[in-house]
Amino acid sequence: MWFMRQAGRYLPEYRELRGDRDILETCKDAELVAEITLQPLGRMPLDAAILFSDIMVPLAAIGVPVRIEPGRGPVVTPPIRTMADIERLRPLEPETDVPEVLEAIALLRPELDVPLIGFAGAPFTLASYLIEGGPSKNHARTKALLFGEPEMWDALMCRLTDIVSAHLLAQATAGAQVLQVFDSWVGALHPDVYRRAVEPYVRAVFDRVRASGVPTIHFGVGTGELLPFMAAAGGDGIGIDFKTPLDAGWSRAGGPAECAVQGNLDPSALLSPWETTEREVRAVLTAAGGRDGHIFNLGHGVLPSTDVAQLQRVVDLVHTDTERISA
Amino acid sequence: MWFMRQAGRYLPEYRELRGDRDILETCKDAELVAEITLQPLGRMPLDAAILFSDIMVPLAAIGVPVRIEPGRGPVVTPPIRTMADIERLRPLEPETDVPEVLEAIALLRPELDVPLIGFAGAPFTLASYLIEGGPSKNHARTKALLFGEPEMWDALMCRLTDIVSAHLLAQATAGAQVLQVFDSWVGALHPDVYRRAVEPYVRAVFDRVRASGVPTIHFGVGTGELLPFMAAAGGDGIGIDFKTPLDAGWSRAGGPAECAVQGNLDPSALLSPWETTEREVRAVLTAAGGRDGHIFNLGHGVLPSTDVAQLQRVVDLVHTDTERISA
Numbered sequence: 001m002w003f004m005r006q007a008g009r010y011l012p013e014y015r016e017l018r019g020d021r022d023i024l025e026t027c028k029d030a031e032l033v034a035e036i037t038l039q040p041l042g043r044m045p046l047d048a049a050i051l052f053s054d055i056m057v058p059l060a061a062i063g064v065p066v067r068i069e070p071g072r073g074p075v076v077t078p079p080i081r082t083m084a085d086i087e088r089l090r091p092l093e094p095e096t097d098v099p100e101v102l103e104a105i106a107l108l109r110p111e112l113d114v115p116l117i118g119f120a121g122a123p124f125t126l127a128s129y130l131i132e133g134g135p136s137k138n139h140a141r142t143k144a145l146l147f148g149e150p151e152m153w154d155a156l157m158c159r160l161t162d163i164v165s166a167h168l169l170a171q172a173t174a175g176a177q178v179l180q181v182f183d184s185w186v187g188a189l190h191p192d193v194y195r196r197a198v199e200p201y202v203r204a205v206f207d208r209v210r211a212s213g214v215p216t217i218h219f220g221v222g223t224g225e226l227l228p229f230m231a232a233a234g235g236d237g238i239g240i241d242f243k244t245p246l247d248a249g250w251s252r253a254g255g256p257a258e259c260a261v262q263g264n265l266d267p268s269a270l271l272s273p274w275e276t277t278e279r280e281v282r283a284v285l286t287a288a289g290g291r292d293g294h295i296f297n298l299g300h301g302v303l304p305s306t307d308v309a310q311l312q313r314v315v316d317l318v319h320t321d322t323e324r325i326s327a
Numbered sequence: 328m329w330f331m332r333q334a335g336r337y338l339p340e341y342r343e344l345r346g347d348r349d350i351l352e353t354c355k356d357a358e359l360v361a362e363i364t365l366q367p368l369g370r371m372p373l374d375a376a377i378l379f380s381d382i383m384v385p386l387a388a389i390g391v392p393v394r395i396e397p398g399r400g401p402v403v404t405p406p407i408r409t410m411a412d413i414e415r416l417r418p419l420e421p422e423t424d425v426p427e428v429l430e431a432i433a434l435l436r437p438e439l440d441v442p443l444i445g446f447a448g449a450p451f452t453l454a455s456y457l458i459e460g461g462p463s464k465n466h467a468r469t470k471a472l473l474f475g476e477p478e479m480w481d482a483l484m485c486r487l488t489d490i491v492s493a494h495l496l497a498q499a500t501a502g503a504q505v506l507q508v509f510d511s512w513v514g515a516l517h518p519d520v521y522r523r524a525v526e527p528y529v530r531a532v533f534d535r536v537r538a539s540g541v542p543t544i545h546f547g548v549g550t551g552e553l554l555p556f557m558a559a560a561g562g563d564g565i566g567i568d569f570k571t572p573l574d575a576g577w578s579r580a581g582g583p584a585e586c587a588v589q590g591n592l593d594p595s596a597l598l599s600p601w602e603t604t605e606r607e608v609r610a611v612l613t614a615a616g617g618r619d620g621h622i623f624n625l626g627h628g629v630l631p632s633t634d635v636a637q638l639q640r641v642v643d644l645v646h647t648d649t650e651r652i653s654a
Binding site (some may be wrong): 136138140145188191225266268270280303 | 339372411422464465466467468471474475514516518519520551569570571572593594599600603610630632
């Protein structure tokens with residue numbers, strides 16, 4: 001059990017430590033990154049730590065003009081529109097481009113008695129931010145490029161595949177013990193489009209990362225229709241979002257014989273009175289059926305307005321119920 | 328065949344006619360509404376007209392402080408937070424509250440030789456705008472109310488059910504020949520939550536509207552997991568979004584023996600070179616398999632950046648291909 005965004009704004013000690021600091025600036029300070037990564041583990045007995053970072057970190061590191069706007073997300077100005085823009089995306093050299101990421105992992109490993117998860121954004125999700133220039137409701141420009149300019153799309157996705165793979169492999173070498181690939185917005189695509197224009201690149205990422213021997217998790221939101229194809233692309237574990245029933249999602253991803261499954265409490269269910277949260281947590285555990293290979297998590301990140309005490313109670317409940325089921 | 332938002336910003340004559348006028352103000356002028364509704368039919372041989380309006384019209388009419396912000400959507404200030412706020416949502420009396428909607432329908436019917444579609448937002452989607460105060464990424468406050476305050480949720484949904492039903496029935500009486508219910512954002516919910524907290528209210532809307540004898544269409548985005556339950560709630564036709572394969576969606580909604588199906592070209596596929604658009608249109612027609620009961624449409628509204636000529640070519644292609652299949 002761990003939670004996406006378990007190190008983040010819902011924790012008062014995180015807000016205090018980060019203060020007014022920009023997220024990408026914060027990510028450049030290995031000691032701060034390590035401290036923030038450890039914060040939630042001081043609060044509750046989680047089964048994994050996830051490195052505090054942002055999917056835009058490797059892109060910022062190679063010179064992409066990106067900033068993270070509070071309450072909005074990554075903003076890229078100017079966005080990518082031409083082949084010349086794409087050609088400016090140079091390969092990532094992790095040791096010189098993101099040394100603080102690798103240093104933070106090295107700092108963290110001796111402090112942790114649970115696995116450390118590294119991560120990266122998947123090529124489609126990064127491409128969407130680069131092309132739209134920010135978060136998007138409909139990803140229309142991204143799809144227009146994907147549908148209308150297949151050569152430019154391929155060039156962009158190839159470069160992002162290289163960057164993402166290098167970033168993940170370097171995290172594994174530095175000591176990350178699990179790697180999660182966030183294809184957060186890929187659920188905007190019809191499965192036929194996913195298979196043609198996205199799956200080959202994600203598959204290449206997983207193929208390259210496999211050499212590290214580190215287990216991987218593959219996650220996106222709104223992926224109910226895509227799960228069989230995401231699972232085929234790669235991932236020892238498949239993340240299920242909060243909209244897809246966990247049992248149905250696990251089956252579509254291949255079932256317990258084929259992969260682990262991660263999820264999928266609705267983050268909004270943490271904003272309720274405890275009785276409701278408890279019922280929703282139990283519904284997830286029931287859908288998982290006490291089977292090995294279920295990683296309890298939310299179906300998306302912890303919301304900033306979440307009460308820490310509520311999350312702590314969820315951790316206790318999952319541990320207690322899981323022990324009861326195992327007994 | 329018709330298109331969601333076929334009367335709208337992608338048409339130069341719409342932009343010219345509306346000018347700087349506010350959308351809700353525009354909706355109050357029956358002659359303008361009629362003219363805008365007719366505009367796309369002057370451009371291409373569509374099989375239906377849809378009344379130009381907005382799902383917030385009946386709420387504005389009963390005094391909800393809502394405005395439509397260009398490029399953002401409906402904004403409600405202050406949003407609904409308390410039982411007192413909910414109790415201020417009085418019943419809709421269509422003849423006095425939205426006379427211009429009924430008048431526009433009366434003006435349009437003699438002008439049209441295709442059916443006129445009326446519509447309303449569904450209770451959940453309206454509730455989300457009222458509670459969030461505007462468009463929302465995660466509908467967290469809406470879900471917090473739904474999960475945590477079941478009595479307030481029920482009170483709000485009951486009032487909205489009454490308003491929506493009255494609005495739809497009045498449109499039918501005035502002459503609308505089809506009614507579409509837009510539950511646009513309901514795809515944010517897990518199916519168990521939908522069944523418990525949304526389906527009973529939508530079902531009540533469809534039950535009441537059935538008395539009019541007018542056929543209905545039920546549509547939302549990201550509803551892959553919800554289609555069996557949406558179909559059970561009501562709708563002679565079920566709209567499939569652009570992310571769900573049309574054939575799989577039709578099966579989940581009950582199949583051709585149970586309901587018609589509407590959809591589902593990705594609106595972004597219209598922003599491509601013609602060869603690509605053509606391939607994507609043909610993929611939708613193939614998925615429909617030439618069966619009766621397929622209403623060709625997009626899987627969401629026409630994007631403002633769409634080229635009119637591209638949409639005209641789609642209309643021609645669908646007519647030609649459909650004739651070929653029927654022959």
